[in-house]
Amino acid sequence: MKAIVHDVYGPADVLELRDIDKPSIGDDEVLVEVRAAGVDPGVWIFMTGRPMAVRLAVGLRRPKVAVLGRAVAGVVAAVGASVTRLHVGDEVYGTCESGSFAEYAMARQHRLAPKPANLTFDQAAATAISAVTALQSIRDARVQAGQRVLITGAGGGVGSFAVQLVKVYGGSVTGVCSTSKIELVRSIGADDVIDYTRYEIDRDGAQYDVIIDTAGNRPLSLLRRALAPRGTIALVGGGHAEGRIMGGFQRQMAAPLISLFMTQRLCGVTARERHEDLEELTSLIESGSVTPVIDRVYPLADTPDAIRYLAEGHPAGKVVVRV
Ligand SMILES: NC(=O)c1ccc[n+]([C@@H]2O[C@H](COP(=O)([O-])OP(=O)(O)OC[C@H]3O[C@@H](n4cnc5c(N)ncnc54)[C@H](OP(=O)(O)O)[C@@H]3O)[C@@H](O)[C@H]2O)c1
Known part of the structure; x- marks a missing residue:
């Protein structure tokens, strides 16, 4: 699959579009065919490894997870043996573990929820985190x-x-x-x-x-x-x-x-990623009380530009990468 990968910490220039293996999934995990990924300041933090304290979690010398991106929207492609809430073919959104700037991503089932029916994948990815x-x-x-x-x-x-x-x-x-x-x-x-x-x-x-x-x-x-x-x-x-x-x-x-x-x-505030909150948001979105605001959508290959734009610090709403 194609993915945006980084082997070292640094500016957006360290990112490369590469062919890598699809992530594997465990019993409690879900393989998502990614349609869109949200870009947020956390992506910049994981890419640069700054502030340094974050490296205690994501890798001291080099990134433990090579693919960037956490907010995801897509279609369930496979589920682990103990996954009960989601099924192959479901449209979902939430947070993934293996990097969402990729054609496939691995996510834990409790961090995903069914996508709001009235949102596009771009809008759902913008909402997740x-x-x-x-x-x-x-x-x-x-x-x-x-x-x-x-x-x-x-x-x-x-x-x-x-x-x-x-x-x-x-x-x-x-x-x-x-x-x-x-x-x-x-x-x-x-x-x-x-x-x-x-x-x-x-x-x-x-x-x-x-x-x-x-x-x-x-x-x-x-x-x-x-x-x-x-x-x-x-x-x-x-x-x-x-x-x-x-x-x-x-x-x-x-x-x-x-x-x-x-x-x-x-x-x-330290955000906790939980499907219960996504489900509450889904009902608010489907009732029309909340609508994501999207500033720009970039194709996967232009992810470095999406991150540079976000890092300038003035997006109007959300920046999204479409896969
Ligand atoms: N605690 C957590 O768990 C958690 C989770 C997610 C994000 N975050 C953090 O929350 C922050 C915001 O994230 P985000 O995704 O919303 O970032 P963002 O999309 O880049 O938005 C930041 C906004 O701040 C505005 N801004 C800059 N200086 C300002 C000022 N002096 N007064 C008022 N507004 C100002 C910018 O717009 P203007 O063009 O108007 O300047 C921009 O719209 C980041 O630091 C991120 O790391 C924390």
């Missing part, structure tokens, strides 16, 4: 109806889902984005928009009940100034470009400890 992260951030922050919620990075991959999901939960949304995305962020449901190229988030002294920080590049002191005394900040964005060792993830890790010393609550 980013929407689950947005949903879990909202739950971790305990968003309730009537609350005022500020979302940074509202026009990006996670943020564009978070805006729509907070509306489903009954919150009012102020989206923070750059000038070119104001219309997009309004169109997906934001009640108000702050253009961060002109104003800071504390522009008029407003205080929010919840801040969902996907941009990850504003100082904690600024986020706290814009938060109500008993409000919650969900720290999602890791600031992946800064810090050689931890890349900004220390803020998420330290959040519970810092929370002990103040009335405001900080929670570091």
Whole structure:
């Protein structure tokens, strides 16, 4: 099969389109014929091996998994002996273990769910990781109806889902984005928009009940100034470009400890990939409450360009690789 492979950590130039063997599957695993793969900042992190701390999980000297990409949408091609929830021919989406920038990928059954009937494979691949992260951030922050919620990075991959999901939960949304995305962020449901190229988030002294920080590049002191005394900040964005060792993830890790010393609550969000959340998203998508926003779709051979575009840091919604 054809796949985008890297043998060493580095920039997108290290990626090659190669013929490799199809992944094999174990008892609890599923072989997916990939139709589309989502591109997210995690791909850049695994490709570069930066921040260095990530190498403890993905390979100290060289990548343990040669094929990049985790978010996947496709058709089940084979199932292991103990797979009960999925069958050959099912259209699925979720997260895979063996790399989704490839014609076939191996996934664990609990990380896949049936694809929403009203989505294309491109849209489903765009949803897999980013929407689950947005949903879990909202739950971790305990968003309730009537609350005022500020979302940074509202026009990006996670943020564009978070805006729509907070509306489903009954919150009012102020989206923070750059000038070119104001219309997009309004169109997906934001009640108000702050253009961060002109104003800071504390522009008029407003205080929010919840801040969902996907941009990850504003100082904690600024986020706290814009938060109500008993409000919650969900720290999602890791600031992946800064810090050689931890890349900004220390803020998420330290959040519970810092929370002990103040009335405001900080929670570091770590997305957990579970089919139950995909199924909840499926019903919201099929009812029309949530729709993925896709910025660009690249063919498999142009995956390095897709990752370069994402790394520039300003996608409007999601970037997808079509296989
Ligand atoms: N914790 C977890 O489990 C988890 C899971 C998934 C992703 N993440 C992290 O979450 C972050 C966001 O992921 P993503 O997929 O949404 O990335 P993305 O698609 O690149 O979106 C990031 C957005 O941030 C915006 N932005 C940049 N500077 C900003 C600022 N000062 N104020 C407001 N918005 C700003 C950018 O748009 P503009 O053009 O408007 O600047 C862009 O739309 C990444 O750091 C990623 O690693 C964490």
